[in-house]
Amino acid sequence: MVYGWRTGLALSMMVALGVVSVTAGCGLPLPAVERAESDGFAFPYPTEGRPERIAIDHNTFEAEHVGHTADGGQFFLTTPFEPAGRRFVALYLFDRVGRFVRAEIDPFDKDLYQRRLKNLGKVTFDRIVVEPFEVEKFGQTFGLVVDEPTASDEIWWVTAEPGDYMAFAEPWDLGTYDT
Structure with missing residues (x-):
């Protein structure tokens, strides 16, 4: 049977919630630090509380163009957007360990989007592990806020x-997200 990506995400979230519920009931502490890997580079970071890094898995939707440069x-x-309808092209760049380097943000243009992708050179589309960040441009806050x-x-969100x-x-x- 073929599941849609949302059905698969919902199933994954239900399983994760079930595991958390079972372990919480046993009184076992959840680990505060786990290992994350991005491009073969591993580092510990907290998985609870304020995030130092978040993982984003490559997919064919909002995270279609995430990965590593040569x-x-x-x-x-x-392509972030304002609820009123204005769209943008945003390229966020990070170093090897996920520290934010810079953002290139402009009003949406399909050709500009393709040029930004091409100008990255040889890339691999895969999981990234990056720090949250925010930048101001066009009177808006952009980034992983x-x-x-x-x-x-309540819980923490990015x-x-x-x-x-x-x-x-x-x-x-x-590595997954809600929409």
Whole structure:
């Protein structure tokens, strides 16, 4: 049987919630630090609380153009948008260990998007592990923005802005997101 990506994501989330529920009931502590890998580089980072790094798995949707450049850097080429309708081309670049380097953001143009992708040179589309960041341009906040909980029953989120079109939650090494 063929499942849609949303069905698969929903099933994965249900399984993950079930595992957390079972381990929480046993009184076993959840590990605060796990290992993440990106391009063969491994480093420990917290998987709970405020994220130092988040994983983004390559897919054929919002994360179609994430991966590594020939020099080992990481990239995320995307099209954020304002709810009112204005779209943008945003290329976010990170170093080998996921530290934010720079952003190239312009009003949306299909040809510009393709040029940005081509100008990256030889790339591999795969999982990236990068730090949250934010930059201001066109009167908007762009980036992978951390949303801190304001109440005890809320959780941490990292959202792709503007447009809140990708939302990441703990554990930060999962690599998947909500839309």
